[in-house]
Amino acid sequence: MVDHIELLRLIEKNARLTPEEIAVMLGAPADEVRAEIQKLTDDKIILGYTTEINWEKTYPDHVTAMIEVRITPVRNQGFDYISNILSQYDKVTACYLMSGGFDLLLIYEDDNLRDIASFVYEKVATMEGVLSTATHFILRKYKDNGIRFDVSKPDDRQAVVL
């Protein structure tokens, strides 16, 4: 029996682990691991596999913005209607319903500031039900998805202490 939480934790950290490798790590048969991954995928628990990239190092024009959006909920659909529309944009890489002073938080990634600006004032601000927006640009990423950027500590352990 594969512990699916343990399995998910493993591939959340390293999506490139093969079912065979996971099987060894969990002490389970590879067939069962493969079947469990399939089931989790079918159940839309595993939604996809991505790569963490430090764009700053190779493509400095890459810009990430966080856009706060205040909206009026639509009758019968609450916040889902607008969030569904905003999520359709490919460059919106994340869309969250938030507690606190605003309703939706969008993460938007693009190649230049101008495009982001036009997305905000042409697409978001003009949408019916949107009350206001506030856009924050990410100046530098220090940590994303649990991975620290530009930190590599050498192994400073002594080869032998005793």
Add this chain to the structure above:
Amino acid sequence: MIDYESKISGVVKQVPPSAIRRFFDLASEMQGVISLSIGEPDFVTPWKIREVGINSLIDGYTHYSPNAGYTDSRKAIVSYISRRYGVDYDYKGEVLITVGGSEGLDLAARALINPGDEVIIVEPCFVAYKATVQFAHGVPVVISTKQENDFKLKAEELEAAITDKTKYLMLGYPNNPTGAVMTMEDLKPIRDVLLKHPEIIVLSDELYCELNYIDDKPASLICFPELRDRVVMVNGFSKSYAMTGFRIGYVVGPHELIAPMTKIHQYCIMSSPSTAQFALVEAAYNGDDCVREMRDEYNHRRRVILKGLEDAGLECFTPFGAFYAFPSIKSTGLSSEEFCERFLKEKLVAIVPGNAFGECGEGHVRISYAASMDNIKEAMKRLGEFTESLRKENKNA
């Protein structure tokens, strides 16, 4: 010209330098070596524990603490033991905070041993057990545990080693270097032997108590109320909480045994590092989640190592504790040292010969999985290549 040889204490001369160290002088001269030899966690101390230490410095706690340790730190330790072991100790008089677990071993030896007293040492074991006894003018009496018993101490072996000179039994489980664990069931026959010999003290080194992959709760002789008056537990935060560099540990036991140890500590150390004593409070109260996370990671690596050993054709009993595997290399026809030296030179992987941990460790090697998964996988691949080449060699011979 002074004859320095004649000036050095006889017992110090009698203790050989650590065999691991001798082996590693060789490794240190080589480039690009993957090391599966290190006996300390590769994790950095969890941030929340470090942060408390840092804050204590910001707040100016830079002085000596009371000899036995800060009250809050000792309270944190007894609370941890009560929660994890279900055994209660009084923070006043039954706990002493030491400089790592190692100081506890030394203090016990010096506090208990009169010249000529025997101490039963269960090998293979941490290399300091024998040395601390010898430094204290004691006589180590070695029990060699066996692979067919999963390197556990058996009651009859203990019984046979006891004489009227036996002062204490030195026990270390989960075990370095074998990874063996003794469960409460395994400990019951040991308890029964000890009950027949009420004069024998037990020193139980449980530094790896949280790195146990079969049981959530640590197993210990302190959990038998009938032994409470004569078991001293040496423990600490180094291995379980990845706090080796903090140099912080503790001993707990009956006041009558902790008091003489405190006396020695008072004269020789004064007090354990204050910053580390602050940090341990956070570890003891709020460190369980960090330990669980590290233990899960070790457990994954443990299974990868065992699979790697199986693929390489090396027999290994399943270790359930610490972060070591102790496979047999007898099938290769090499001695432990030959195996490690050739593996190092030919495949650039450092592991430790089993005989460094006692004569009965001959024919085995210690592989530490306190290393990154990538390094472990690469080392296991090279191990497979190495054993394959040895098999070919043996065939052609």
